[in-house]
Amino acid sequence: MRVLLMSYGSRGDVEPLAGLAARLGSYGVDVRVCVPPDEEFAKVLEATGAEVVPFGMSVRELVSGPKPADPFATAKVLVAEHFETVGEAAEGCDAILASGLLPAGVPSVAELRGIPYRYALFQPTSLPSPHYPPLSRPGKPFPPGETDNLVLWGLDGEKVDALYAEALNTHRTARGLPALTGVRDHVFGDRPWLAADEVLAPTDRDVVRTGAWILPDPRPLPADVTAFLDAGEPPVYVGFGSMALRGASADVARASVAAVRAQGRRVLLARGWAELTPVDDQADCHVVGEVSHQALFRRVAAVVHHGGAGTTTTAALAGVPQVVVPQIVDQPYWASRVAALGIGVAHDGPVPTYESLSAALGTALEPGTAVRAKAVAQTVRADGTDVAAKLLIDVAG
Template sequence: MAAAPDGARPREKEKTMRVLVSSAGTRGDVQPVLALALEVRRLGHDARLCVPPNFVEWVAGHGFDAVPMGVEMRRPAPGQPPAPVPDLITDQFDTLAAAVKGCDAVLGANAHQYAARSVAERAGLPYVTAVYAPVALPSPELAPPPSPGETWEPGRPGDNERRWAATTAAWNARALERVNHNRARLGLAEIGDVLRHNVTDRPWLAADATLGPAPAGLDVVQTGAWLLRDPAPLPAELAAFLDAGDPPVYVGFGSMPLPPDTSRAVVEAARANGRRVVLARGWADLAPVDDGPDCVSVGDVNQQALFARVAVAVHHGGAGTTVAAARAGVPQVVVPMFSDQFYWASRVVALGVGTSASLAGLHAGTLNAALHEALLPGVEATAGATAWDVTTDGATAAARLLVAAVSG
């Protein structure tokens, strides 16, 4: 080894850390943690990701150690009975307990990480829970996400506290016994509140502060949204369609189920507003209703590139889609169906960057009115101005915090 200048001792190479990241859900849940892992690696460190089996190949293709955990989140096959669901809590404990070996910190993405904190506790490692929406954090300021089939209203402080108490009881009834059974297997003490144990006393909020500010009165680290940069070009057929006319309406609902006549309703509504349509097929298989040249359907494409070229984005209100549209400065029509989607719809309306429509009774007439409102010049101007306030470095900020948690 060469001598150090001025006789100083040679500087030892900084130890590379590895973070274990646990994620469950659909692509919208996994994509942000992949963005985080890429930033961790850019800082000279490494990550191991535990993800649903159908995302293992995608994550591994970016050069990470990818471990299957839980069940595949795929569109149900027509006419096929649902596959048996294993004990997902025990599966998380077993998978993460094996995957944590050689890691220096653990991060659980979303509140449904039943094992990650316990595994980190058993290993003596720093741990953090990150959520993607303020409504996931128990707070008097916001009501909890609704149960499937229910809608959501922000509520009032007293009422919100009652609703969070009911939500906490439901989480405990569903999971507390199994969590404590598995904690006992690790030699850990029982807990009394699954939800607050999972969320922790100081969670991270991986959401943009303009779109989704942290609830007041909570000790929350708001990093900004974790955006996966996508350099992929748009497919040639789509690019040609965009070049052939005025900016179209984008319609996409991701992994959400939809009534069978949704394609016709959105196409008719767009035509009533004099707009062409890009249909993102998604799990509902949205498709053109005729051979008209004013409509095209696409699979998974680069939303960042596409949204920059559309007049309005009609979508389900997923956290990732909402921030992508806001960042592009495009007006939005949000049709929420599940969980935090109602919260994001309320924020789009509150910020004046779009409107929302209810899935119940959704038809060409209601969509026509929603599109007309979203296409007003004032909404377009507000969406364009708001885009400048949307931060893009949330994953970088979170990666730096992780490294500091280990090295500090």
């Protein structure tokens, strides 16, 4: 049996697929994975034994470039890649599971190949609901004053069609498939999979719940990081993962280091795609590169991060208080969940200042927050990849 997994997005969209690929491999399934061509993504996946097929543009170049990419041009390129590169990768596969940035062409690839297709989300707020509005999306602004969520979700569907429908239907009709509208719902299917923990991300939508897809990371911490941790009280970790923080990196690093020091704590500053660097050469600040968050987070006093689904879940499993400084897309949702569960603080806005981060850390470092974080950690499940692997094996038949 062979399955194709695909995702276009940041590290947080790729690493869950690596977790699923590893679990599928343990059941004897051959796994092929289509992801962006960024080198670090290939490294994560190759360690699982999966075959990696790069497609599309480098995500790091897109988010770190001098100006934001044109979303309409990007959508057109990606749809072509869905039919071409992903379509070729689907040859010989028994099922396709897609995730990440809307894979508009992938259901059509499955249709052409005559194989099952499933779509997985890593958070519930992309699912239409009367209880909350759509996430921000490029295109025509919503009418001022419109508050009916179902109306807004209908308009969101029109935005998706404006982004993808023309390119999608060009490729469909060229291959003998009928044109369609309602691209968003076409991609989601009848019951999308929700690969998120039920405690961290509750929903009343009709989905297949698998739990979060976590890739075990047994790597030991680098010697310099271990030495820093051993040299004093647990530090505060500050990192923004695959977020580039366009033009704000120096200010964020300066504010973060000062705010952590004001709490009497040392700082672990994660370089990340934002290229955070120390503001001085004092010994209480140490820069960390690519390391196992699973090993590291259990040894810090708090985690300040961007609010990606994976980082939020890893910190929750570690039982460590969080300060979420959301940047884009679903990250405000994860910030709100951290605050609602009492396991940390949702920062107001994407660029922390000394004052705002000091206030957030003051709450996160209170003893009660740590107690609550440890309690919630006991309720978070870590077997989502096993659940999903068995479901996908059944789908592939």
